[in-house]
Each structure stands twice: as structure tokens, then as C-alpha cells.
Amino acid sequence: MIRGTKELLKLTIFHTEIELRRLSLKPFHDHFKIIFTHGNEENGNPSQMLYYFWLRDHCRCGECINSRTFQKSYHILDIPLNVKPIQYHLEEKQLSVIWDDGHSSEFSLEWLKNVHQPIVRQREYFFWNKDTGSDIVDNSISLDEIKKNKTKCQIKLLKSLLKYGFAFIAGIEPTLNATENAITTFFPVNKTHFGDMWQVTNNYLHNDTAYTDSFLAPHTDNTYWTEAAGLIAFHMLSYEGTGGNTLLVDGFNAATNLKNNRPELYDTLTKNVIEWEYVDEGVHYSNIDHIIKHHPLTKDLWQIRVYDYHMRDTERAPRKDNINRSNQNVEGASHKDNKGRNNRV
Ligand SMILES: [Zn+2]
Secondary structure, eight states: OOOOTOEEEEEESSSSSEEEEEEEEEESSEEEEEEEEEOOOTTOEEEEEHHHHHHHHHHSSSSBBOOOOOOOSSSSSSSSOOOOOEEEOOOOSSEEEEETTOOOEEEEEEHHTTTSSOOSSSOOOOOOOOHHHHHHTTTTHHHHHHHOOHHHHHOOOOOOOOHHHHOOEEOOOHHHHHHHHHHHHHHHOBBBTTTTTOOSSSSSSSSSSHHHHHHHHSSOOOOTTTOOOOOOOOOOOOOOOOOOOOOOHHHHHHHHHHHHHHHHHHHHHHSSSSEEEEEEEEEEEEEESSEEEEEEOOOEEEOOOOGGGTTTTSOOOOOGGGGOSSSSSTOOOOOTTTTTOOBBB
């Protein structure tokens, strides 16, 4: 017997000192319907469908959740598909349920209220361009600051990355080791087919425009992977000659401008997928994804993939073996670049 069948069980809850909400719970054949109401109106108020099977699978008790790993102690297939409550009780801060499989569960109403919200937090973005971006460049973190207060610098760096999409660390000795030490203060380094830490110069070591002296148009990296690198660190180790300036673009700003000025083009880039490809000696990556992607839950702008040279339909670069290099002593990619290009790590 379900207590309160066909009746609305109502309870007044104080969520905050100033907010008075009434919560109603109504059982159906396979779910509870929870209605959050303001004042006396019930129609049009937010509600949640809590399916019995889902609710039983989300029991938070010590028997169902391992208190050390916070993971479930059973498999979802262990739960009867048609599990139903034989008794339930709504209290001030929790919902108690006795199930027909003999188990009892208690759910915090606050948890029930928030459980269907997307886990991605709203971020504070600052969209910049060539006029406003220079102010951010001055907002760098020095190695001395990091040595004095690492936690404070970690927070500052992460805030800058989330808000602007990039951050600067100043005062690092121009060596690969010093660069790695600075980076690993904040993040672990992921290994790729290029290496974990590696040096880039115009030596055609890889079939990639980054290893030539051609102009490298604004792009995002690893478009040919399902999981593109979320963050890449560059450090100029040596520089002789002219050119090779780093060009930064606020892709989210560009996408938002496109959405505002040419919504039909923005629409095309969000709805059609592109085949991306990277071919080099011993590796062949390919991926299919949108140029502009929205978060599946929040529908906000989420990710941009732009690298014209890695689109599959472009003519493939010749294999490395066929390239007639002017300088054969390039293996190992020495950072002492005699052609005066911008070496980046
Ligand atoms: Zn349980």
C-alpha cells in the first residue's frame, strides 16, 4: 500500500529565511511527481518526475554507496526493473521510502531539487579583441610570486584561463626543464605523438605547418582528436631573425560576433560536421565534429574546432621521407634555430 495514494502530500519547507516554498508529492504507477510551488499557485510551477527505478538506483545509504570511494556498491541490473515504494514519507528536509525489494532509502530534498541541474557551472567570460586583449597581457604571474604563494597563483592562473582563455607566466628561464617545472606546478603534462614536452622549429620534422616557415593562421590544435587538448603552453626558448610573432585570437568572441552578425553562417557551423585528419609517419588520426559546438545540457557555446589545414578534403601533405630538406641535421629539433624562426615549446 502506498500511503497517500491519489492524494497530494503537501509540506511547507523553508529553503531560506526569506523564501517560502511548498512542496507537493504525488505518486503515479512508475514515478513520483514533485511540484515546487510558490504561494498558493500550483499550475505552471516547476516539477520533477522521479521514476521509482531511478530513485531506487540513486539511494544514498551506506549500504548502496561505498563511503570511501563514493561509488555505488551494486550494479544497476541488481535492481528489479519494476521496483515500487510500499511506503513513503515526506518530512521537513527529506523523503523516506520503503521499497518492495525490502530496502529503505532516504533522500535529502535539497539533493532532489538540485540533482537534475547541469553540473557545468556558469562561467564569467571576458570577450577580448586586439584593443582590449593587451590589458590582459599585463595581468601575468611571475615565477617569484609562485614561489612565495603557490595556491594563490594557482587560483589566479585558473581564473584567468576560465575568464580569458589564456594566462601568462613570466620570469621562466628559457630551457625545456625550467618550462616543464613551471607547467607542472599547475598541471600534469599529457603525452602526445609529438612528445610530452617538445620543441618546435621550422625543420619539417612533422607533416604540420607549425614545422615550416609559412604563416600559421589562427587555429585550435588537435581537431583530429575526439578529445582535443584543453590547454597548451608555449615558451620561446631562443629567437634570432624577424617574424614568428605569436597570434592569439579570442575564438569565443569571434563565434559570438558571427552569431550576432551572420546567424545563418553560425547556424551552419553548429549543425554540420567536418572530417578532420592528421597523417604523419606512424600515426593517422581522424575525427568528425562540428566547428562550433554547444554544451548538450546548457546549450551554451562550448567548444570551437578550427584548423583549415586539417580538414580531410584538403590535399594530403607528402610523407616526411619525400621532403627534400635543405638541412638534414634536424633530427631532435634543436632549439638553436639558425633560420631565425620562432621556437616554441
Ligand atoms: Zn540504499
